[in-house]
Amino acid sequence: MTEPLPDEVDDAQWAEACRRAVTIRRFLESSSGESSVAAIADLASELQVSQATTYRLLRRFRKDRTVMSLIETKRGRPTGHRALDAQREAIIEKAIRKYYLKPTRPTVSQLVRDIETDCASEGLKPLHRRTIERRLGDLDLRHRAQRRGETETVKATMPVPGTLNSSRPLEIVQIDHTKADVFVVDEETREPIGRPWLTLAMDVFSRMVTGFYLTMDAPSRLSTSLCLLHSVYDKTVWLKAREIEESWPVAGLPDRVHVDNGADFRSRAFKRGCENAGIAIDWRPPGTPRFGGHIERLIGTQMGRLHLLPGTTFSNAQDLAEYDSKKHAALTLRELERYIALDIVGSYHQSIHSSLSRPPLAVWRDHEGEIPLRLPEDRLQFWVSFLPEQERTLRPTGIHLFDLRYWSPALSADVGRTERRLLVKYDPRDMSRVFVRRPSGNFVEARYADLTLAPISLHEALTARRTLREKGRREVDSRAIVRTALEQRKLVGEAVNRTAAARRGKAQSRRGDDLRDTGTLRGVDSSKPVPFVEDTE
Template sequence: MSDAFPDEVDEALWDEACRRADAIRDFLKSRTGRMSVADVALLATELEISQATAYRLIKLFRAGGTVMSLVERKPGRPGGHRVLDDRREEIIRTTISRYYLTRNRASFTQLVRDVQTNCISAGLRPPHRRTIKARLEDIDLQKRAKRRGETKIVKNTRAVPGVLAASRPLQIVQVDHTKADIFVVDEETRQPIGRPWLTLAMDVCSRMVTGFYLTMDAPSRLSTSLCLLHSVFDKSAWLREREISEAWPVAGFPDTLHVDNGADFRSQSFKRGCQDAGIAIDWRPPGEPRFGGHIERLIGTQMGKLHLLPGTTFSNAQELGEYDSKRHAALTLRELERYIALDIVGSYHHSIHASLGRPPIAVWREHEDVIPLRLPQDRMRFWLTFLPEQERTLRPTGIHLFGLRYWSAALTADVGRSNRRLLVKYDPRDMARVFVRRPSGNFVEARYADVTLPSVTLHEALAARRALLTKGRRELDTRTIVGTAVEQRKLVEAAVKKTALARRGPASRQKTRVEDGGWGSLRGVDSSKPVAFDEDTE
């Protein structure tokens, strides 16, 4: 668990590891028996490495099964460190935009020459061509083709409506988001808190729902990742927690994720996590929703079921009429999640699908024995890869996150040893535990410091915190606070004057008393001569 995550790896190292992973996957698929020396020699030639290195990489890939297992570790460079400085990065971006992404269609060789020339002119060391290629490949292929007027590539990167098909389950899985047509209420107050967002994943071949995620937050990398996690892992325990007895047999990596062009599907963390697991991502052409017809129809079906529930907003103003959605809202987020899950596994999966002419569950069962089930070899690491993260300082009292405090005995040895902030991974669906990366690089599980607390979602924790702050503001006595502050200010000013007077010494105090008349009237007395005082007078 001490290795870096995919999004922490240098660009050039990651690209090379991806290239090696693709070649080794193809190599292993085509050879089911024992490898010959000649076969390994061919692979070594293809990858431009020695035979010994080829054997080592094959062994690493068989053990890990991920792109990360092939990333070369360079001594002295921390994971995720970018090699180039900001000035050279800016030169690469500007040169690509100004000279390569144009109708003139400059070649890649010319682009490399232009970048290197511009860097040398600026007194900077020119980057390697692999680095320039990596930056170029970060740009969407279709976007590049449009800017360069390469109509053939644009055409080839567009799917034709109606032809998206899969020959077996998990070959293509579509994912999309929608704002649910219903208001939900708070767990405690039962007051409406808004409309949640639903993220759905569906297998194109069988039309089975592979997973979903319901949240009050707008679509993001988080909702996409949690939907994927729900899709990949076995759902038996998840169903038991929600007291659902129907089976949901879908699990395993999809070969390809078919998604739209939203920023959540474009995040580096999400892309690299999928690459690491061998999941390809196929982005739909922007502005053309018909390319996601399968998942769009499923979303429409699910929203239609919600229109039967209290608090529905229906799908348009005409259907809504005078119905007050907020006033009639009755279901909490948890209750709505269970309702949707019941509908998926108990109704949708067992009903005849219009396009298939059969229930989705029947199609899945038919192919179940031949589905190449791929599951994470390191389930915990795969899970942590897609969880959101924060950085926190380890205090003597533990890790503080979103107003909650966590502790693990394994953290005892790290308290006070370092000022370095630690990476904390958390699951917003269950905030009873978090995962903390220690300075040594290993992750440890930390749970509530107060073990009597129940498990809550992140949304519930934040809502409770807001409620406490609101209650505190209502209980403020502003007049008392201001009055106290004024009295404190007077006290400080008086103390400063007394201290300054005391530090000037006895002579100063005597002079002050004379000037102020503290000793009575001494005018006309020669102050250069000593003044005698009778003992009685003194």
Template structure:
């Protein structure tokens, strides 16, 4: 039963309880060693209640000793009282557990129908809808929401007694992925190609974005590694390539990264790379989304800014309405990447953060002198550790990767010397160069064999190849193929028939010659010599 407090009690009930408390205190003072039935009868008459009620009030006051203990309870069934019989209670309970507490989230009306059907099927009277709803409400709200996958309710009912804060920048960096709320278009055709994935890294202390990676591929070890590489290294050259003049001073190895339990964050390559660089990894506890609250809020902020762009999908169908995202899509992946970078170094870093009360870049600058800047001792090895890899055979004309050909003079000494496939590392953001591990064990940089080619991303390379194939398929004249195939078939059939006829004719002629020769010799004894007859003509 829910505990009550004096301030919640009705005025009349409270006054009556006070009157009874005064009478009982006086009664117990006069009868410290117990009271006779006559004494209790006199008390009951004075309080205008029955003798049984007087005994009950004496007992309540002795136990509670307060006015509140004497307040009349609401008439009716006690809270928690159940009127259904045991069999129907069991049916309701099992149906709720088996049918209602599912991630398909059936409605109350569907539950009521299912309970009623189950009761009728065994010859029992179905309980009223109110009774079934009451049983559902008896289940703890958070437990119910967890079982039904109602994450908003889970989040709203989860206590967060404290906040996660750190004392200096780069002590903890959080990384997470999200599918961007916008369609992008192809570089050449300007046709929509889908929604990209954004991987973001954020410093918990200053709330500065430490790095990001945008790709059309689903989250993987690759996207996580590329985001971490962008986070660790100086971004000056990267900004210049994108014609961004604002500064982005964040660089250095974090002490710890906070990530969720996705397979990409659990990959052996990611774990080994972090261990090698002295970066601790802390995985988010299952079912505890608040442990990644900082990065999730940042992602929400970034997605909100994308809703202003052509091709946005907004956050939900209600906001989207009749807007055709694909038809309005206008930005390429490269253009969207530059837009996000501009927004980060401009609007986000320079605006007052609600939790800090200051711009993130101001907090970073304040602590910049205190940050023990840790950079990888071997920058190239750290870089190569997190780059994706494939194995390729060294051909006389170089290394072939994604239909691109690479060459380095350093590979000349290895051509034809070994049948072993070589490990090739590549940066999907810049396919102008790759890194090849020679049989001796050291890596060498190889560049385009055709030095006139511009730098492109892996996505651009793959898209161009798909586009070329599609163009080739469109250029194919299927009718011409069919016409020539039919003509070839007819030619073969005609040639076969001619050859067969010729062979039959030759065989027939030979048979006739043989028959004429045999006819001139009929009746002649071939065992006797034929006499020579001199021609007298």
């Protein structure tokens, strides 16, 4: 059976596994892992399972320390599965939205009657009240309270405003996006292609930038995930690839990430990936920008430095005046990424921060040894949890993705033996490798089938493909196409005429043969003797 990814697990199973993970982590921290009979009995009681199951859960959790290790795989219908037909599900959803989520606060009984009426009008079997109540229980409590005007419930579900403080490195990491105040140019043509988006992550305690991601695409689950991956892992190789000699010592899993309410931070894959690694997520209350003040100030600082670059848009129209940003744009996306990295490690980290009265790097160095570095137990599993994905068929020539071909010897055993499309995870920053989930459930790393190819980003690959297609269109000789089409049309017409003439000739020949004298008399049966008539003259 294929092992699911975190975002493929049923919601109820995931919630229970998260509860168990919190309980077991607390047990391990408080007891230093002691497993006395009394301690296990107390833990089993808190987990609401038998002692045998408790030992099994502890053993599995100690192995990789993830929420996924506590997921119970069951046979049969998944927990939370709904067997109700789609038509009646749609009626329930529409009725809740149309009749129930109203400031008049209709009762559940009224909702049940409305749904019964809708089912009857469609000739469908009525629904049990408990089915409708379960659907109401699935609603987000705050959303329901806001739509129904239940102010007390809204207040009860609203976080209490306060100052965001941190007591140690990586306790809280803030992540946010901004559109860069500068235009970039294409790698090949050096023509302006637009303003990129910058995703930044910052450690609240030390004010160190933990990672960033620069892309031409709008903020998404992808940019958020890649920024987090950049934050967690060691950056030595990354810096070396960009010819940067300054150090960037930040690495490790944060305890909490603090983000806004954007859809990218609410994606199922992002939430499950964080929960699986033991990273809590705090969403800023809507309309409360003060909760993101640290990262907002960092973004303002970084944008201010970009105003010194050619192609800047400045921060307002007054500063821009008659400056033509597109005309003066000079840096490519890759060059801008290196510029930002140099500014972070060589200037921002080394400068005195107004709130700390010290450089962020000095604060980090003072405290980085106070807590053990927490890295993902299963690096590959953590990595692929946050990467984007596609489904592809395994061909004898390998995996084909974005006009690039990948191969791994581990895939040889699967060629021609499965009709299922395989899940392929890829890193848009480096398309030289992908991660393929085999039918067995294990991920394997597949590299370029052509080992002579250099690593490129997805943006570069797509741009190159688009450039080739445009070049191909420019190389098309429209007149030659028209001339060829007319010549083909003439050829077909002449062929049809010759064939028709030949067939007419054959038909006439057959008719001539029928009229030609062959020594027999038409209309006379030659098999009978002709009576002799004597000439009397």
